[in-house]
Amino acid sequence: MNEAAGASWTPVSRVRAHEQVMMQIEEQIIGGELKVGDHLPSERELSVLLGVSRPSLRETLRVLEALGVLDIRRGGGPDGGAVLTGSPGAGAVEPLTLQLALGHFTHRELVDTRLALETWSCARAAQQRSDEDLEALAAILERMDAPDIETAEFNELDTRFHVRIAEASGNALTARLMTTLRRAIRRQMIDAYARLPEWRVTAQTVRAEHHAILEAIAERDAERAERLVREHITSFYATVPVEGYQGAATA
Amino acid sequence: MNEAAGASWTPVSRVRAHEQVMMQIEEQIIGGELKVGDHLPSERELSVLLGVSRPSLRETLRVLEALGVLDIRRGGGPDGGAVLTGSPGAGAVEPLTLQLALGHFTHRELVDTRLALETWSCARAAQQRSDEDLEALAAILERMDAPDIETAEFNELDTRFHVRIAEASGNALTARLMTTLRRAIRRQMIDAYARLPEWRVTAQTVRAEHHAILEAIAERDAERAERLVREHITSFYATVPVEGYQGAATA
């Protein structure tokens, strides 16, 4: 076959329809044309405006929804349709669970990252906690004191306690990341507890450490709070045999 | 209208098709039935197996792809179809850009989170950096020394430097989060530089601090490296008027 020498060819558009739609919507958001609370046109309308089919458009909407950017409901009215959501929903950063399961990240990495975020947010929380923060934290610890509590709920409250501290630090992003990290390791945590011959003994230690941390936060002693939470996390993973975790968290 | 007393009704499935598909695939991944490198059946096959239409199934696949879990290609053969991806692609945590634009999180929160992650990873990097890490970091700094460099590229290399440090810490998760955080604030960073009357003066300061940090890492002085990077970030935001950021990063 002969080829025309010198002729230059430029590849045709390989960008899938839903990706182009995504780019357009992203631009509108970043550019500020789309703000929180704004409604997207209905799927039928928008698909015409964008020149794509409804299924293609819907693929984009699904992704935006999973990312916590859109809140989609049926029916008309002020609440109907696709609305730019104002608060970060479940979407956002939760995929870590799957990525952990796929081995993208190790358990060790998750714990270390948790350590980095928690020491910071705990110190910060000690500096600027409100009385409401204190009460909420105390209430969580009280529920953890239940003698007949089960591993799953204990772990759940443990998560709530640490996340609540992050919230007290005033940083919603850190709090959100912490929630995500905890959710990603939730399964292994519960399994690890279940493997302990006497998990209630360990639980007792955890309780004591929690109370100590709360006390430091109450006294606005940032340094002590930070040190305590570091020891808390480090000693926990030194005691409890969590699957996929090897070695101490600090050098 | 009369109602049958005592009759109990259980709500019909309100869970959308694509969500049920998502749950099934999630379970298979978490349960270990689906591993990295495994192929999903073709869309036509899978849609029949799951009892949903192809468009519905595709919505799920799109989300999984956006989350960095699936790698989807056309055509048959060993590389065709949907494959569970082994390395965290672009997907994962990038949505932060949109969430920032929507005001879910403030710039301040992003910077503080960055501070928490960087101080940790920098200290860790100082402890266990390899010689290759050192060379890579030095190479980046060298490129940043170009006198006629532009703001965009300077910022890009700045990001690379900090992310490379995170990689040297051996924690891929932290490195990934850092990349995401930097990408989310990329626009504002470049704008902030552009607003500076003499940004090259600031750039010179940044360069000096970078070299100091690298030196501390080279000497395995974790404490100094951590302190330097904290000052580096703090002083930067005290100097450069970044949009949406108010106040110092440390108390």
Add this chain to the structure above:
DNA sequence: ATGCGATGATTGGTCTGACCATCTGATCTT
């Protein structure tokens, strides 16, 4: 006049079936 139920319009949710573009791998040709 007012409260409440019926109704229709709008919107998302889902499905069917079809066609295109691309890639793989086997087949055929030279």
Add this chain to the structure above:
DNA sequence: AAGATCAGATGGTCAGACCAATCATCGCAT
């Protein structure tokens, strides 16, 4: 044996249709 060719499989896209939930409105009875 090497290359071109073709058939099959797969993802990408579309059009049209119907269902189900929700809301706004209208009309009726009180």
